[in-house]
Amino acid sequence: MRLLVRLPAVLLVLVLTACGGGMGDLEQYIADVKQRPGGRIEPLPQIKPYETFDYQASNKRSPFVRDRSADENGVMKGPTPIKNRNKEYLEQFPLDTLNMVGTLEREGKIYGLVQTNDGLVHRILPGNYVGQNDGRVISIMDGKIEIEELVSNGIGNFFKRSAGIGID
DSSP states (O other): OHHHHHHHHHHHHHHHHHHSSOOHHHHHHHHHHHHSOOOOOOOOOOOOOOOOOOOOOTTSOOTTSOOTTBOTTSOBOSOOOOTTOOOOGGGGSOGGGOEEEEEEEETTEEEEEEEOTTSOEEEEOTTOEETTTTEEEEEEOSSEEEEEEEEEOSSSOEEEEEEEEEBO
16 A cells, blocks of 8 residues: 555656756757857848829719619619519529429410429419519520529619529
8 A cells, every 4th residue: 555655756756857957968059059150130121102092083983872873762763673572482492493394385375384492393474483583484485484583783773684494
């Protein structure tokens, strides 16, 4: 039992004595480094004076003022989404997740058959809305459904963009 009590103390003494002494080579290296001649320090680079730039933009629209494409009542010119319109089911899906799987002619109307990621097939007609950018179906052909989207330009206006859903 006494041996177990004394063993950690003996090990501690051995470890501490192994770490001590033997600093002569380190002191010699420091002395050698101090004996070396000093190097030349390069001068600081020349600082160039700031050149001013006179920006002439008085004939351009300020980026901090609302776009002037609205009339005097604040109503935007150009295409705009229909407000308070009930959203159709296929408007919750991005266009790139929809696949055209065919067409169907019934009672003189040609329907486009569109499949969603969950595998369900939906019928659409020209005039229906699809996609997340107020996309409206323009025409349905054998291999493609043409869509016209209204995309925001980021400052309150919209522009029309052609898109489509094709057969994979």
